[in-house]
Amino acid sequence: xxxxxxxxxxxxxxxxxxxxxxxxxxxxxxxxxxxxxxxxxxxxxxxxxxxxxxxxxxxxxxxxxxxxxxxxxxxxxxxxxxxxxxxxxxxxxxxxxxxxxxxxxxxxxxxxxxxxxxxxxxxxxxxxxxxxxxxxxxxxxxxxxxxxxxxxxxxxxxxxxxxxxxxxxxxxxxxxxxxxxxxxxxxxxxxxxxxxxxxxxxxxxxxxxxxxxxxxxxxxxxxxxxxxxxxxxxxxxxxxxxxxxxxxxxxxxxxxxxxxxxxxxxxxxxxxxxxxxxxx
Numbered sequence: 534x535x536x537x538x539x540x541x542x543x544x545x546x547x548x549x550x551x552x553x554x555x556x557x558x559x560x561x562x563x564x565x566x567x568x569x570x571x572x573x574x575x576x577x578x579x580x581x582x583x584x585x586x587x588x589x590x591x592x593x594x595x596x597x598x599x600x601x602x603x604x605x606x607x608x609x610x611x612x613x614x615x616x617x618x619x620x621x622x623x624x625x626x627x628x629x630x631x632x633x634x635x636x637x638x639x640x641x642x643x644x645x646x647x648x649x650x651x652x653x654x655x656x657x658x659x660x661x662x663x664x665x666x667x668x669x670x671x672x673x674x675x676x677x678x679x680x681x682x683x684x685x686x687x688x689x690x691x692x693x694x695x696x697x698x699x700x701x702x703x704x705x706x707x708x709x710x711x712x713x714x715x716x717x718x719x720x721x722x723x724x725x726x727x728x729x730x731x732x733x734x735x736x737x738x739x740x741x742x743x744x745x746x747x748x749x750x751x752x753x754x755x756x757x758x759x760x761x762x763x764x765x766x767x768x769x770x771x772x773x774x775x776x777x778x779x780x781x782x783x784x785x786x787x788x789x790x791x792x793x794x795x796x797x798x799x800x801x802x803x804x805x806x807x808x809x810x811x812x813x
Contacts, residue, residue, distance in 0.1 A: 589760050622669050648686075730790060
């Protein structure tokens with residue numbers, strides 16, 4: 534089994550394996566349900582950056598939902614691992630994980646941890662998704678270089694905190710994804726994102742993201758949407774909608790956000806005073 538060749542073929546540039554004991558378990562119930570006797574974790578990053586085109590969606594949400602790609606990738610990786618180690622068990626995670634993914638990737642030397650809590654890699658910045666495979670196999674069996682087991686921090690320049698609409702007291706991206714009616718205070722923070730879904734402010738001002746390379750993974754270039762309109766959203770079939778990253782909260786949330794921006798634009802639109810009009 535050649536994991537390095539597998540990841541290279543998939544366009545995945547960074548990966549490592551750690552002993553499970555050094556990881557921070559943040560969801561013990563999930564661990565108990567999936568692989569309670571985990572002994573190692575195989576970590577990898579999925580770069581998604583394709584450029585900074587104008588648009589009203591967070592950069593991560595312009596491609597199809599990355600969970601679709603992660604599911605496809607896991608199918609291939611699972612077959613490879615199961616063939617090489619038929620007596621062992623493997624379980625994959627993206628986002629919803631038993632462990633702190635950022636902390637583990639930092640220990641593995643895949644990047645530094647920013648003041649905004651994101652992993653920032655040398656070549657791809659923080660425009661990445663994190664994935665991992667838990668296993669009851671010893672981490673050395675994966676045949677990868679020894680991990681650093683040392684966490685490094687970012688430049689601590691403060692630019693991300695200054696740019697954050699909430700100054701890290703909340704998350705504007707999270708506010709844009711809340712269900713129901715937003716309070717007036719939440720609406721003002723939402724408008725500061727300049728987007729209808731998500732927020733990229735802390736990433737876009739980060740000096741370590743200045744020269745981020747574009748991803749080599751074809752998936753993130755397919756069926757992209759830079760700007761979502763109310764008409765475009767309404768025209769999406771159920772199948773099309775469910776492919777998008779902004780679908781996980783249901784159609785009502787992006788519809789509400791689009792309506793809020795439309796109402797704001799209408800309120801701020803210049804008005805014509807009939808008394809000042811002149812006729813020729």
